[in-house]
Amino acid sequence: MKPFLIVCLSVLVSMSEAQTGLLLDVCASLAPITAKLATYDATLQQLQLENAAMKEKLKTGFPEQHKVAFTASLGKIEGTGTSQKNLVFPNVFTNVGGAYSTTTGLFTAPVKGVYYFRFTVTDILEDRYMGIQMYRNEEKILWLSEYDNDKKRTYIASGATLTLERGDTVNLRLPGGGHQLFDDFNNHCMFSGFLLFPL
Numbered sequence: 001m002k003p004f005l006i007v008c009l010s011v012l013v014s015m016s017e018a019q020t021g022l023l024l025d026v027c028a029s030l031a032p033i034t035a036k037l038a039t040y041d042a043t044l045q046q047l048q049l050e051n052a053a054m055k056e057k058l059k060t061g062f063p064e065q066h067k068v069a070f071t072a073s074l075g076k077i078e079g080t081g082t083s084q085k086n087l088v089f090p091n092v093f094t095n096v097g098g099a100y101s102t103t104t105g106l107f108t109a110p111v112k113g114v115y116y117f118r119f120t121v122t123d124i125l126e127d128r129y130m131g132i133q134m135y136r137n138e139e140k141i142l143w144l145s146e147y148d149n150d151k152k153r154t155y156i157a158s159g160a161t162l163t164l165e166r167g168d169t170v171n172l173r174l175p176g177g178g179h180q181l182f183d184d185f186n187n188h189c190m191f192s193g194f195l196l197f198p199l
Contacts, residue, residue: 066198068110070100074121074189079180084133087172087181089191100193106171107193109164117170117193118159123182126151131175136162143175153182161196 072089079085088105100107109115123130131145141160148154162170172191174181183189 066111066113066195068097068099068115069192069194070095070097070107071190071192072100072102073187073191074181074183075185075187077180077182078174080174080176080178082178083176085174085176087174087191089172089189091187097195104171106169109166109168109170111195111198112164112166113198114161114163114196115170115193116159116161116196117191118157119172119191120155120157120189121172121181122153122155122188123180124151124153129177129179130154130156130181131179132156132181133173133175134158134160134170135173136164136170137168141170145175145179153188155188163199 071093072095073091073093074087074089075091078087086105088102089100090102092100092102097110099110107117117134119132119134121130121132126149128149129145129147131143133143134141141162142158144156144158146154146156164170170193181189
């Protein structure tokens with residue numbers, strides 16, 4: 001603001017009294033505008049700093065513990081006798097975050113959040129049922145079954161969005177009573193899941 005006043009004063013020297021009064025009025029009316037511009041400039045600089053920080057944050061993306069996704073296949077025929085059987089999908093295509101275990105067949109939530117799980121299973125039915133169950137810890141989320149006797153492949157596919165606490169597990173189980181699933185190198189039976197967002 002000081003350079004602006006110096007210019008005004010230098011002009012005053014060579015002006016008449018009427019012109020001088022008019023110029024002083026103009027200078028006085030411009031002073032608040034100049035002050036506002038200085039405030040706007042400071043605000044703009046602050047916004048530019050915040051914008052740069054946000055861009056940097058977007059570059060880094062989710063924290064590592066929030067990057068969770070897996071897909072695995074069964075790859076073999078599985079069947080049960082009279083008791084329920086936990087299914088292990090050993091052929092892993094993706095396991096970002098390492099939350100799915102090919103030893104236990106359990107997905108263990110690394111963070112509290114909302115997750116989505118999906119599966120497809122099949123069997124070649126000949127006068128029998130096929131079935132699949134999804135569990136969160138020991139809570140049964142769903143149980144789907146299908147009966148056929150045409151000796152052709154029958155598929156069951158479904159999914160669920162679940163809220164999980166850190167350490168909660170999700171897995172698929174084969175019901176007892178002689179249920180069976182068919183799979184081979186074509187990966188008919190698949191199990192997938194991923195974190196939608198943390199809570």
